[in-house]
Amino acid sequence: MSNPPDKLPMSDEEIAALKGSESFDEGDVLPGGFPVSTEELTIVKAELATSYPEQLNYLTDAYILSVASKPYSKDTSVRRPLEYTIQKLENLLKWREESGAVEVFGILELSRKSVSQARKEGCSDAEYDKAVKLANTLNTNSVYVHGYDVEGRPVIWLRCNRKPWMIPDVAAEVSLYILVSDFAIAMMPEGVTDFVVVSDSSSPPPPSPSFLVSTLKGVVKGYPDRLKMLHSAPMGSIMTTVMNLLVPLMPGTLGSKLHLMQEKTEMCAALAEVLAGGVEDIPTFFGGGCDHDRFYPQEGIGREQDVEALGDGVLMFDFAGMRDRQLAMKEAFEEKK
CATH class of the missing domain: 1.10.8 (Helicase, Ruva Protein; domain 3)
Structure with missing residues (x-):
């Protein structure tokens, strides 16, 4: 087992480009x-x-x-x-x-096809391999969109304990976050422009420097002003290490959007105020009664999943169900406005 890195492999020029002109000193008040x-x-x-x-x-x-x-x-x-x-x-x-963000939904569709189907349609083995790797990251059910906050922002859920101990393919993992973020953006009610991330940070894998760098660049360059708030609990030693690596490299406005909690009980209280359905929307893994695992289980296919929507490929993640559920919740939220 390798020790966590002391710093990320980034030059001073890369850090300056990331922080850009959007770095604020402590104490600045943003109107x-x-x-x-x-x-x-x-x-x-x-x-x-x-x-x-x-x-x-x-x-x-x-x-x-x-x-x-x-x-x-x-x-x-x-x-x-x-x-x-x-x-x-x-x-x-x-x-x-x-x-490659512009291609990620096409790669997802390819993962629904068998290798023979893909080859008949002129897909190269390299392209299909990309689709298989993306599907494998999705199949862990470690990242998905479910529900809204009180202002109609989609909520992206991270289940860190479901990540593989070592990131086998950084490019595929980054594509996963692009796919889920773009899906959240597509599900925003009219006038909403940002999303919320909630992380169950129990037992995360050790930090992968190349993955952390790629993810930070994606958030800053690819999704500026998209993150409203990241809520994370519990903050154990690994997550503390990750944040100690990332925060100094972030624009000040991004670092201020991190709500890091030591205990899951703190998260439960916070989510009661954040989620559109209040306490009814708090998932079981944070002490609530909403069972996400019926749709996104630790392994395999969810109990309420439409198996026919999977196709003949390697995808087991319930993307069609996630879309249908989110559309229904979006419609319900808009009716209340």
Whole structure:
């Protein structure tokens, strides 16, 4: 068993690029969002359409306005310059192309097919191997979207104790987080632009430096202003090590969104205030009565899963069920508004 790293393999230049101009000193007070005009929104979309026309639909008007309306780190009494917002969103779309995020749902569909079906349709063995590795990460049921918070933000759940002891394929694991994050974004009610992450941090695997670096870059570059809050419990020695490695590399605004708790009882109390259904939505692994494991079991196929939706491939994760359940909960939330 290897010892946890003392630091992540990143140069000073890479760290500076990650932290960027969005690093705030302790004690800074960040004001609320600033107004953005329709004309300014049109300018941003026109600039993005010039460089990334095929990806523009990925960014809703509400999200563009959310990014543009944030305070400027160099002078928090004013709004971000429009040029800065355009650059930030261009970097996002560039990262999506370079990371393969634009292809991840296609890879998921491929994992529903048998190897013979895939070959008949002209899929290479290398492409199918990618699909198999993505399916294997999904099949652990360690990451999924279920429900909303009180403001209509989708909730991404992490089950750290279900991760393999050593990350066998970092690229596939990163693709998993891209897939789940993009699904959460697609399930946002109108006007919602961010999501919540809740982590059951019991018995996580030892930190993989390359995975942590890739994940941090993805959060900062690929999902700016998307994370509302990360709630994590219990904070044992491994998770404390992970946070000690990551927090110094984060933009100040990101680090301030971490709610780290020592005990699961603290998490249970926090979730009662966070989740749309209050105490009724708290899962059993945090002391509540909502049984996530009937849909996302430790191993194999969930009790209420539509097996026919799996196809003939290697995928066992109930993606179709996750989509149907989330759509129903989204509709229920919107009816209450």
